[in-house]
Amino acid sequence: MTNAPSPSPPSEKLSLHLRDRFDRLFVQQLVARQFMRDYPEDCQKLIGLRNAIHAHIRDAGTNPLSGETEAQTLITLMSIYESVSGRKAISEGNLDHITANYPLAPELGIRLQENGLCEAISDMAQHLDTVNRIKFTYNHFDYFSLIDMTARFSGQSAFDFYAKAALEEFPVYEAIKTLKLRPEANWFNTRKVPEDLDLAIALTRSRHLRSFYSPNITFRERTINDALTNGKPGHSSLIFEVDLDQAPYNIDYAMRALREYLLDGLLTRHGYAANIERFDEFIGSDFFQNTDSTSALVQKWNQIQGSLIGIWCWDMMAKEATTLASVTEKIYDAQARIISETMGSAIELKAIGEKAIENHYYTAKNLIESKSPGNGLSYFVTGDKTITLGERLSC
Known part of the structure; x- marks a missing residue:
């Protein structure tokens, strides 16, 4: 009789979970870029809606909010659009339903209630037709929230935050230190909140991203x-x-x-x-x-840096009229500078060479630009080889 394999220690399983969370985050970032590339007008409408809500948050009170509260409040208010009951409450101006089911951080909730929650919801009601049409038109929203398609972080700011977290320049929660997780996992466990609002939103939302859909x-x-x-x-x-x-x-x-x-x-x-x-x-x-990693892009910890670099490079190529060689040189120099300026020795972090940067760029490019079912982003997200992310067939 053979002995059953001993269970993995909690820290190992938790590390695997956090690595998979990196993977879900990168898939979301690539899908958001694909949505922007393929449907720029509707993407800009969602960004305009988010900006309008953000203006109400910024105008509530006189003291600046913490980055964490600002990101979480945007997520909470945008999430009201996700359910039928939430959209109905927006339409009717039903603040009792909204405050009961979508609690805001105390720091902001009081300020908004005193300084314009009613106005914010009234403004959100003006966008209901657009939200309903977009959710009906694109199957992306069977898998992602509205705010997920607007939160595209800067590749450079994301790499900077990742490097400083991994090298322990940012403080980490004491209880996390006792688990002895991989230093790369510090990205999700540092006390530091990113200054890049899109990165703060994406990191917060990464807890809830799921490549899963079922009608029943x-x-x-x-x-x-x-x-x-x-x-x-x-x-x-x-x-x-x-x-x-x-x-x-x-x-x-x-x-x-x-x-x-x-x-x-x-x-x-x-x-x-x-x-x-x-x-x-x-x-x-x-x-x-009894579960294996479901990672699509990040099967090993050392692939995280390359995935970030691929996104960073694709963004630069999408907005700069220049050559790939010029972009890879700029990114190599920038990452080398970030690493050299970061104090810490938790892991050995090295700048990825220009040829490797080019390879990571093509990986991101092929995934973003692929529309084939059965492989690429559509399969990573849906798990179904017959479904392609895009407009619904009935549209």
């Missing part, structure tokens, strides 16, 4: 926010719902997504693993252990 399997989060008990937030639960009118579709992806939702929900609620009761038991269970 849904996940719903429910939080009771009526009161704080012993300083802790109200009861929170995750509901996994299967419509039994037919056999569940895409069940394997659903179970992977359930693992991710559970882990991210626990980390979001409790802050970090050390605060979660029976966390080691959960992460050592067959349910959590």
Whole structure:
């Protein structure tokens, strides 16, 4: 009788989860660029909508908000558009429904209620027809939120933040240090909030990105926010719902997504693993252990830097009338400077050479510009070889 393999230690599984989270983030960034490239007018309309909401946030009060609060508030207000009940509340100006179901950070919630939440919702109502049309027209929004398609971070600022986090120039939560995770995972665990608002939004949203869709399997989060008990937030639960009118579709992806939702929900609620009761038991269970990485782009930690560089290079080539050789030279010099100026020795981080930069550029370019089902971004996102991201067939 052979012995069953011993379960992976919690830190190893948590590291794998964080590496997969990098992967989901990069896929989202590539899809957002593909959406911008293929549907620039509607992409600009979504950005205009986000900017209008952002203006209300900035105008609420006189003191500047923290970057984390600013990003989370934008995400929260944009998320009201995602559900039928949310859009109905916007249309009717139902502030009671909105404040009960879309809680804002206390720092901003009071300020907005005193200085223009009603005006913000009224302004959002003016964009309802555009939102409804865009969500109906493009199947991207079966998999991503509206704000996901607007949050395209700067490749250079993202690399700068990644390098400084990995090299431990930014402070890391003490409880995270005890887990001895890979230094690259610091990107998600540093106390530092990116100055680039799109990067702050993308990092926050990366907890909730899922390459999963099923017509009869849904996940719903429910939080009771009526009161704080012993300083802790109200009861929170995750509901996994299967419509039994037919056999569940895409069940394997659903179970992977359930693992991710559970882990991210626990980390979001409790802050970090050390605060979660029976966390080691959960992460050592067959349910959590019997899963492989679903990464599409990042199968190894050392591929993170290249993925960032590929996005950075594609952005520069898309907006500069210049040669690839000139762009790769600029990026090589810039990353070398960022690394040399960053104090720390947690990992050995080296600038990627110009030929490798060119290869990473072509990887990003081919994924962004590919429209073939069964491979590329569409398959990474949908898990279905018959679906292509784009306009719905009925449109």
